[in-house]
Amino acid sequence: MMTKRRRKTKSVSNKITDKKRAAAAAEVKSDNLELQSWANLPDELLELILSRLVVADNIRASAVCKRWHSVASSVRVGDQSPWLMYFPKSDNCYDFYDPVRRKIHSHEFPELDECRVCYTKDGWLLLCRKQWAINHQFFLFNPFTRDLIQLPIREDRHSIAGFSCAPTSTGCVILTVDYISSYVVAISTCSPGANEWTTVNYENRPEFFGSIWNKLVFCNGLFYCLSLTGWLGVFDPVECTWSVLEVHPPKCLVEGFIAKNWSKEKFMTEHEGNIFLVNVCCGDDPIVFKLDQTQKEWKEVTTLNGVTLFASFMSSHSRAYVTGLMRNSVYFSKVRFYGKRCISFSLDDHRYYPSKQCRDWVEWDAFENIWIEPPKDFAGWN
Template sequence: MQRLSFKDNIRACAVCKTWREACVSVRVDEYPTPWLISYTLDKEEYELYDPLLDKTYIRKSTSPDLRDPFIECSTDGWLLMHDNNFIETFFFNPFTHERIGLPWPDMWNTQALAFSSAPTSNGCVIFSVFHVTKRSVIIKTYCLDTKECTAFMFPHRLPLKDGGFEHVVFSNGVFYCLASIGWLGMFDLSTTSWNVLSRRAPKCVSPNDRFMTEYQGDIFLIYTNTHDLDDQPRYLKLDLANQKWTDKIRLGGLAFYLSSKSSLTANRDLLYNQQMHQRCICSYVWVKPPLNVSDLFKS
């Protein structure tokens, strides 16, 4: 089993339970396969779903503010979320039950929100598109280490106000913000500058059919509903040098795990599971599990 490629390792998992356990035990991966976390209304619990083993774990909520929470975004296995009354804002790790409060006022009143890294790491920065008008955009950042909030105002003449933002992705020191009408705004942390891509992304059938994600510095757009005859997803890659999105790209075995609040990319064949889509009737998001996730969920 040690000599199998990752692709063949995945295929061997389907032979039987014994082979699957053997394959998983020897697999060397960049990080474990993303897991899906979902909350069901009016329940003091949440589910963690491992798509590789097709296994679901039920976790009890550890505090009242985790009942029916509102998830803003996810990075490095952590969730940034509000309680259902939008009073408390906090980080939460669904694997370890760690909770970190966040005393940043007016955070919920934003058009886009993301954070750069785990709140337990050095230099974690929270990013917010606080307000957009026809002529300007207000960006706010909050440094978790220094507890300092900084506001920036940038002029622009693009119609970013209409429809708000769909997705925010952080990569190589830059927050990429995709507006619902296709414009891509980019905020560079090192230069504190805001720029907008000169060409819009192609239109989508509906906001729920377009997702943005990153992998090793590359930014991707995935269209899941193209109305093509073959009903295949469409993949685009950001070409900053030419200020455009490039079509007909080579994916090289990348797999995309898509949700409205957080989309992850991994270097492996896509593992599609129809049950995953049938059961997610509540708030859900993909999260990056810790390397020792198997130790945390031993039977």
């Protein structure tokens, strides 16, 4: 009897051990399945999850593995890329090139008949139309909404013109900078709804005599004007003051001015409060500078930290995390391969794209195109 009991007890003990092993195996299997399910999520589900993340978290998720990197990059919601607007040689038909989708939209704008584009910002164009002998009519026009805002008539003697923000925003200031003489610069301003321009003449310091201002950008509440010789003039629209920064121009800008290569080969823009300057001399590789206002100098940079610059003669723009475009690059205002590709320069690869067909972009008529920012999620021309 004792032997039978021992055998029975042993049999029960084995069953308990087997159950524990089975439970442990099931737990391990469950953990493996959980890990496997995350690693092998269907692309559609992974896209849905990653598309709901903010940019910073999307970038972190892209570091998990190659597959997650590919999916995260494809659904990353970044800044809306500017479009390249081509001015017509006849009639009033304009082309808009979307560099992300590599698609061209063509539209007629009779409102722009006999107009010259001066500047663009926040999806708006600043234009002028000649009136009578010397007077010009300025106005702001949004080609995506077709809204038009008339500005006062004024004499045409401006070197550059621009505006601070969309005219639908509070505090919009339109500005022109005029070269009066080697000693005087005239600043004219007005706002949407104004009846006239306000013009003030400012004296240049002796070392800046002869400066002609031909690039303009609005940054941190100030208008920055770049001269042909590389000096920076600053206008405060609130205090109505003008000054020239004691920041010596990069050597290549001075050399370019002497060689008369200054008209189409330098570009200025801003990004998150920082001012960038792009210089291309005689078709060579672009040199990018960032303004260090603390040290009062232009510093050459070899990376844009993911930012893409869009350069055109009259105004340039910057974007971060532009979907479908090479980051850390400069995109120029010329399209090749029958409208399929923009000319760009990658700071990572130190080369132009497309290769061997890029150095003639400086021969392009600078006044025939400009980058313009469409509204976010704009889908009106599909």
